[in-house]
Amino acid sequence: MGHLVGDVWKPPPNLVFKLNFDVAVFVEAKRAGFGAIIRNNKGEVMATMPTGGPPVSSNEEAKLLACKKAVEFAIDASFSELVIKGDNSNVMKALSSSLADWSLLGNVVDDVRHLVFRMHWVNFSCIRRGGNWVAHALAQYARNIYEDVFWMEDSPLPTLNALCHDSLLL
Template structure:
């Protein structure tokens, strides 16, 4: 019998680059959202982390985009300048890595994220 299982395995960033993994949550009963993130080095060691309460959101896409902006601000404030920014919502991460103008309802937040990322020395956006 041959069984295959998809397993997500953490991959380290390149040397001297840090990996920022984040996720968002929606707490409908509390009328809020939340964000959690870890920044790891090439050895997988956590060098910074954040948990924060967010505003009420309409859907998971909005929660993920707001979370991405929050954690990118956190990383910049903590003086990280070379990052792999990794989230789990493929559509959000594609929107952030797109070069075109985003005219969606959340486009203004995506523009904020791109502006923040522009201030980094090196950034790569990926989805898990």
């Protein structure tokens, strides 16, 4: 059972997973790469996803599409208690707000909100760019990936340096 924090239910820490996501934009290839990593409360890798994405017109569009893909990945992998972390403060504010988003990207914000509504517990959190190394490495790795790729309790070889760097910071 979870516990109440104020009037809000929160699952116990050992049941909450952290989902970091990021994007890399490959202008010359007219596409983007999305990366996501899910870790447990000990920092251990539960799942990773590098995948290709469509061309984007702005940083916020890229980050929102990366978040949407990351949440779909988390749902497919059966994670339902998440702290979702991204490094764009405008995107994270839009996702965590309960207000209607009438911006040009409001439909993507709504898509993510509808996806997380199916989960048991979600919290959005903005992190500094330096705290998102592994998700960024996964997004870079997706440069030549044209389908969804998932690793459970593992990560592709090119991201191991980023994982080692992150483990030093934990």
